[in-house]
Amino acid sequence: MRRFALSRVLVLVLSVITFLGAASAVQAGKYPNRPVKFIVPWPPGDLEDVLTRAIAKEMSEQTGVPATVVNKPGGGGVLGATTVAQSRPDGSVIGSFVVDLLTTAVMSGNSPYNVDDFEPVGIFLDYPFVIAAKADAPYSNLQELAEYSKSHDVVLGHFGYQALPTALTFKAADQMSIKFASDAAFDELNCATLANGDADIINTTTQQILPCLESKDVKLLVSITRDRLVIASDVPTLKEVTGIEQTLWNGLFVKKGTDQAIKDKIAAVAHKALQSDDVRTLQQNTGAGVYWADADAAAKTIAADYSNAEKLLSYMNR
Structure with a gap:
């Protein structure tokens, strides 16, 4: 009798599992509902x-x-x-x-x-991540930025310390002996960030700064991409300059x-x-x-x- 009761429980459990599986399949088949x-x-x-x-x-x-x-x-x-x-x-x-x-x-x-x-x-x-600066900044690449930072304060704008581009930027700065006087995290890093003087260089994507790239108010120092950007083929990748490969x-x-x-x-x-x-x-x-x-x-x-x-x-x- 006990064995029969256990068998009935097992059958019931299997039936429930089958029903739930069928219900899930129906729900998936109607997706999105x-x-x-x-x-x-x-x-x-x-x-x-x-x-x-x-x-x-x-x-x-x-x-x-x-x-x-x-x-x-x-x-x-x-x-x-x-x-x-x-x-x-x-x-x-x-x-x-x-x-x-x-x-x-x-x-x-x-x-x-x-x-x-x-x-x-x-x-x-x-992402076409880049490090950008105002067009009139007295440096046009990471090497020149490193030299400039020895005697001038440079403020970096980034998307937060937990963001991979930020870590890659600091690692590159360490390799290149670039010194930052200060840095700050932003939800947006666009043309206004540079124009308003909130940062001297920013770690952002080309999409955020397209208007000022097109107007030539902003220039790129390096791209953090697998290949050189189609829109800026003269700008080297971070890998070319430092050997850092991550994107x-x-x-x-x-x-x-x-x-x-x-x-x-x-x-x-x-x-x-x-x-x-x-x-x-x-x-x-x-x-x-x-x-x-x-x-x-x-x-x-x-x-x-x-x-x-x-x-x-x-x-x-x-």
Whole structure:
């Protein structure tokens, strides 16, 4: 009798599991069945924002379900990432994250989430990060900046100590003997930051300073990219000058436990959106590295960058 009761319990448990699995499959098959929010943890206007909006637009057009971008800056991007970490694993909230939010922000203890709270959908952007200065600055490259900083105060503007570009900039400055009198973190680093004298040099993306690059009010000292920028092929990369190879990327992430069919749907939408003429034009005009690396490739990249970030964080905490 006892064995029979246990068998009935086992059958009941298996039935529940089967039902839940079927319900999950139905939910995934209907995805999206509610409005979708793409969380960009930065103010509007930069590359990840523009490209994420292209992806959201494609999702709305393909599915007929509203998909919008919500800009949620604060805490060096941690506020927006936390929103995704606390969401339901149903694909209704999708994060558009820069690498730092999954590496240095976690390692430094600045985030209430862990890297394994998320699952990657794919990586789509290599940022055209640069170090820029006003056009009339008495230096045009890192070597000249190093010499100038020996006898003049130089103020650096960056996106926060947990940001990878910041760590790379300080590491390069150390190698080149560049001295900063002070530095400050900003949510935005644009033309006004330099024009107002808030910083002498800034670590930012070309998208943030395109107007003053086009007007030639700002010049680039170096790019933190895999290859030289299409829009500034005469400017060397940080790797060329210092040997430092790391760059910045951005990708799409969902809450851990999200159904694979949902992730596949998001990936298909993103891949198609990134092939549009508007995106190609953006790439040509800004030097952005736009591509699609699937979830498996993204996971490998994250693992490698996590290891590299540990070394950089150790360097920053010396």
